[in-house]
Amino acid sequence: xxxxxxxxxGCGTVGAGxxxxxxxSGELICSxxxxxxxxxxxxxxxxxxxxxxxxxxxxxxxxxQKVLDDPDIDIVIEMIGGEGIAKDFILKAIDNGKQVVTxxxxxxxxxxxxxxxxxxxxxxxxxxxxxxxxxxxxVKSLKxxxxxxxxxxxxxxxxxxxxxxxxxxxxxxxxxxxxxxxAQANGFAEADPALDVEGTDTAHKLxxxxxxxxxMEINLKxxxxxxxxxxxxxxxxxxxxxxxxxxxxAIGKHRGDSVEARVHPTMxxxxxxxxxxxxxxxxxxISGDAVGDMxxxxxxxxxxxxxxxxxxxxxxxxxxxxxxxxxxxxxxSYQPRAxxxxxxxxxxxxxxxxxxxxxxxxxxxxxxxxxxILGKYKISxxxxxxxxxxxxxxxxxxxxxxxxxxxxxxxxxxxxxxxxIVEGRPVLIRIEDNDQ
Ligand code: HSE
Numbered sequence: 001x002x003x004x005x006x007x008x009x010g011c012g013t014v015g016a017g018x019x020x021x022x023x024x025s026g027e028l029i030c031s032x033x034x035x036x037x038x039x040x041x042x043x044x045x046x047x048x049x050x051x052x053x054x055x056x057x058x059x060x061x062x063x064x065q066k067v068l069d070d071p072d073i074d075i076v077i078e079m080i081g082g083e084g085i086a087k088d089f090i091l092k093a094i095d096n097g098k099q100v101v102t103x104x105x106x107x108x109x110x111x112x113x114x115x116x117x118x119x120x121x122x123x124x125x126x127x128x129x130x131x132x133x134x135x136x137x138x139v140k141s142l143k144x145x146x147x148x149x150x151x152x153x154x155x156x157x158x159x160x161x162x163x164x165x166x167x168x169x170x171x172x173x174x175x176x177x178x179x180x181x182x183a184q185a186n187g188f189a190e191a192d193p194a195l196d197v198e199g200t201d202t203a204h205k206l207x208x209x210x211x212x213x214x215x216m217e218i219n220l221k222x223x224x225x226x227x228x229x230x231x232x233x234x235x236x237x238x239x240x241x242x243x244x245x246x247x248x249x250a251i252g253k254h255r256g257d258s259v260e261a262r263v264h265p266t267m268x269x270x271x272x273x274x275x276x277x278x279x280x281x282x283x284x285x286i287s288g289d290a291v292g293d294m295x296x297x298x299x300x301x302x303x304x305x306x307x308x309x310x311x312x313x314x315x316x317x318x319x320x321x322x323x324x325x326x327x328x329x330x331x332x333s334y335q336p337r338a339x340x341x342x343x344x345x346x347x348x349x350x351x352x353x354x355x356x357x358x359x360x361x362x363x364x365x366x367x368x369x370x371x372x373i374l375g376k377y378k379i380s381x382x383x384x385x386x387x388x389x390x391x392x393x394x395x396x397x398x399x400x401x402x403x404x405x406x407x408x409x410x411x412x413x414x415x416x417x418x419x420x421i422v423e424g425r426p427v428l429i430r431i432e433d434n435d436q
Contacts, residue, residue, distance in 0.1 A: 002035035004318045007067035007098075008077045009089055011044035011060075013187050014103060014130070015079035016051040017307030018314075023053060029311070033318050041067045068092045075317055077310060078102040083110060094118045094126070099321065101313040103130035103306060106195075109204035109220045112211070116331040125326050127313035132205040133158060133282050135305035136296040137312065141286065142212040143333040149288030151213040153253040155432065156284030157277050158205040160188040160301035161196035162228050162248040166265075167278040170236050170245060176229075188280050188301035198227035199248060199263045206250040206261060213252065213286075214259055214342055215334040222344035226264035235357060235427060238385070238398050239267050242355075245275040249432060250284075258345040267355055267431040274432075348407040353382070353431035356401070358416065359394040359423040362386075366421050370397065373415050377408040394423045400431065 006022065008015055022029070022039045030036050042055065043064040067073060068089060076093040080086040083106055090107070093100050100119065102108070108115065108131050119126035129139045133156070142151070157163050161183040168179035180197065183189045195201045207220040228248050239246050244267035253260040268275040273295055277283040282300025287293050299305035320326045332339060360366050371381060385398040401409075413426045 001030070002322065003038050004033075004035050004075060004321060005038050005040040005070075005073045006075045006077060006314065007040055007070060007073040008042045008079060009044075009064050009067060009086075010079035010081070011042050011046070011051060012079065012081075013303045014306045014310065015042070015044070015077075016053060017303035018077060018079060018310045019051070019053050019055070021304075021307050021311050023055075029315065033315055033322070035318060035322055037314060037318060040073055041070065043067050064089055068096055068098070073098060074321060075099045075101060075314055077314060078104060079310070080104075081106070083107050087111060087115075090115055090126075091118055094122050094124055097122060097124060099125045099127075099317045099326065101127045101310055101317065103128065103310060105131040105201065105204040105208065109207040109218060112208065112218045112332070117336070119331055120327070120336060123327060125317050125320060126331050127317055128208070129313045130306045130309035132208050133284060133296065134160070134298065134300035134302065135308045136282060136284065136298045136300065137309070138209065138284055138286075138296055139212060140312070141294075141296065142209065143329050146286065146288050146291060146294075149290045151254060151286060151288050153287045154209055154213055154250070154284055155252075155274065156206075156209070156250045157247055157274060157282050158250045158284065158300060159196055159199075159202045159248060160280035160282060160299070161190070161193065162199075162202070163278065163282070164188065164280040165197070166228060166231070166236070166246055166248065169233055170240070171278070173233070183280065186280070187303065197229050199225040200227075202248060202250045202263045206252055206263060209250070209284075210252045210259055210261055211339075212333040214254055215339055216259060216342035217339055218332075219261070219344055222261065224262040224264065224347035228265050231265045231429075232427075234396070235355075235429060238357065238396075239355065239429070241385070242267075242383070242398075242400060243270050244268060244355075244431065245270065246429065247274060247277075249274070251432070255345055258343045260350055261344045262347055262350070265429055267429055269434060272432070272434055348410065349405070351403050351405045353433050354379075354401045354404060354409055355427075355429040355431055356399045356413070357427040358397045358399075360397050361421045361423075362395045363421075367397065369419065369421060370399075370416060374399075374401070374412050377404075377412040379404040379408060379412055
């Protein structure tokens with residue numbers, strides 16, 4: 001029986017899941033690959049934690065360098081994460097001619113071009129299915145299954161922590177902090193949960209998907225990012241009254257010479273499948289000129305779902321090694337010479353539907369003043385809702401608009417914020433309606 005040797009760097013939550021599958025499902029995998037995937041070494045500085053995995057003697061070590069320098073190791077799986085030492089280890093593994101699997105979305109989003117270039121020059125594979133959407137085969141779908149399509153848009157829920165928090169607030173009225181603590185306890189939040197709630201983690205994933213779908217250089221810095229920390233329970237409740245749920249969406253749309261790339265809380269109508277993706281689940285709706293709409297749905301975080309994607313990559317690479325087909329699929333889906341610098345459309349240029357909430361005085365003429373300013377900036381109102389009646393103090397006025405240009409919306413809201421009848425800053429939430 002042929003044997004492919006594997007070295008695992010990092011045995012935290014997902015790393016331990018990978019080790020578990022390699023050991024406990026070894027025979028099943030072998031029957032599908034035609035070779036044994038032998039976990040030769042697992043390197044982690046933490047030797048104390050009991051992972052409940054029966055490693056053979058000598059498998060668990062603390063020295064990652066030993067894995068990188070071991071000539072018998074064919075595939076290095078990097079499960080350390082972050083942009084520090086993980087990058088050095090990946091580059092070293094590539095330099096030593098090893099195939100690499102990683103789930104490191106932050107590193108890929110910021111330096112994926114460099115890593116892929118190094119791997120291509122060395123003639124090794126670099127696989128990263130688990131970097132986006134956990135178990136969902138989104139990378140493989142874009143690189144292989146949808147290869148005959150021009151992708152027109154991708155709209156996804158790509159952060160389990162944010163989806164969990166928003167679902168708990170919406171369905172159970174749980175406070176934000178309590179829901180975040182649960183997500184942390186369940187192991188889906190990042191070590192620094194600000195990466196989740198401020199939208200950065202979702203942006204990392206969108207940067208990777210945009211490159212794969214549109215053949216553009218990985219571009220993280222131009223993605224518009226707004227997290228969920230300012231979404232209030234009252235906006236969630238108003239959204240419900242209008243027939244929407246608020247989701248943190250990653251939106252990547254092909255717009256001719258540019259790409260719309262944005263991450264922000266978004267109102268999604270009840271009838272849209274994405275509005276029914278709750279708890280810590282992820283989903284992404286991909287639209288292509290041949291397939292139409294296609295939805296991937298599944299757990300985007302957590303030990304075993306993410307490990308499942310890592311194993312998928314490891315098996316792909318093992319099969320490539322066995323058939324001498326390393327490099328069969330280009331690392332970023334497009335041939336390197338076909339990858340272009342496609343600009344991200346500035347968010348001010350997008351046009352979409354909006355939800356506004358104003359805190360305004362409840363007296364005659366207020367609504368006409370507000371709608372007058374909106375009209376001045378070509379913002380057409382679709383519906384208005386005023387909550388409550390007060391002889392003194394402000395009341396919430398909520399509006400939904402038809403298509404409007406973001407730059408006009410910003411000008412209008414800033415003018416409205418300056419009126420003495422409006423208290424505080426108006427709230428804006430973008431809407432992704434089914435007709436967009
Ligand atoms: N913190 C991430 C999430 C983990 O909540 O989705 C998976 O990338």
